[in-house]
Amino acid sequence: MTEKTIIIGVTGGSASGKTSIAQKIFDSFPSENIAMIQQDSYYKDQANLTMDERLAVNYDHPLAFDNDLMIAHLHELAEGRSIQIPVYDYTAYTRSDKTSQQLPTRVIIVEGVLVLEDMRLRNLMDIKIYVDTDDDVRLIRRIKRDMDERGRSLDSIIQQYLTSVKPMHHQFVEPTKRYANIIIPNGVENKVAVDILQTKIESLLAEK
Numbered sequence: 001m002t003e004k005t006i007i008i009g010v011t012g013g014s015a016s017g018k019t020s021i022a023q024k025i026f027d028s029f030p031s032e033n034i035a036m037i038q039q040d041s042y043y044k045d046q047a048n049l050t051m052d053e054r055l056a057v058n059y060d061h062p063l064a065f066d067n068d069l070m071i072a073h074l075h076e077l078a079e080g081r082s083i084q085i086p087v088y089d090y091t092a093y094t095r096s097d098k099t100s101q102q103l104p105t106r107v108i109i110v111e112g113v114l115v116l117e118d119m120r121l122r123n124l125m126d127i128k129i130y131v132d133t134d135d136d137v138r139l140i141r142r143i144k145r146d147m148d149e150r151g152r153s154l155d156s157i158i159q160q161y162l163t164s165v166k167p168m169h170h171q172f173v174e175p176t177k178r179y180a181n182i183i184i185p186n187g188v189e190n191k192v193a194v195d196i197l198q199t200k201i202e203s204l205l206a207e208k
Contacts, residue, residue, distance in 0.1 A: 012131030015141035017187025039112020060168035116176035130180035
């Protein structure tokens, strides 16, 4: 009998520390047993749009993501088949022409701001995690990240935060907290919560 694939959803607001939590879990298990898939890889392909049209898209809205493809890929992995994950180009605001192969594993971490917003994704998950971090902390982290890693100006980051990130967080992201099995305050610094998660995953892996 094929062993069940364990799917773990990790979400929280932008720059909440959810990626650090997901990475901490990922690093706790042998690489052949665990994979991490980021929702950002599944932004819709916008090659048919002009740059001005791409810049006008609300990337914090659920409709910015190709959840149909992500769900199909998770089913493929659960059935023991490899997938080709899109590679998103943040400077071009669309997918690049590259993909990244992912082989099937026993554990799959699905990480992103809206992975609990879609009921179809939630229904695939064995564990649902919400990383809860204060808005001001998240904003400071986002400014630093977008300036250092994505080459964006301070004005553009603040404008995007006020017009889309913050309102979309309160409309779509924060309400998904009610679907979480575990809410983690203070992100990866919450060592007790991380240890509990690791122990739970180990027990699921031991089940046949």
